[in-house]
Amino acid sequence: MKTVLITIGVLLAFLAAAIWFAMSSWSSIGADTHADISAHGYIAMAIGIVFSLLIGGGLMALVFYSARHGHDDVDHEL
Numbered sequence: 093m094k095t096v097l098i099t100i101g102v103l104l105a106f107l108a109a110a111i112w113f114a115m116s117s118w119s120s121i122g123a124d125t126h127a128d129i130s131a132h133g134y135i136a137m138a139i140g141i142v143f144s145l146l147i148g149g150g151l152m153a154l155v156f157y158s159a160r161h162g163h164d165d166v167d168h169e170l
Contacts, residue, residue, distance in 0.1 A: 158164050
């Protein structure tokens with residue numbers, strides 16, 4: 093149980109570091125270039141993120157479905 097808590101703590105620390113890095117990079121790029129993103133830009137970004145997650149989740153579901161139903165097994169009878 094202690095190992096699980098340590099692992100979760102380390103992963104949360106990595107997540108926090110990644111979020112901090114992304115936010116600081118995002119703000120530094122915007123501060124240097126004075127580029128503002130419009131509402132349409134945020135909407136497009138959100139749609140792209142959601143679409144990417146749906147495609148990734150769908151493909152993973154297909155991989156698990158295929159593996160469970162034997163579609164990935166090698167047929168040695170040629």
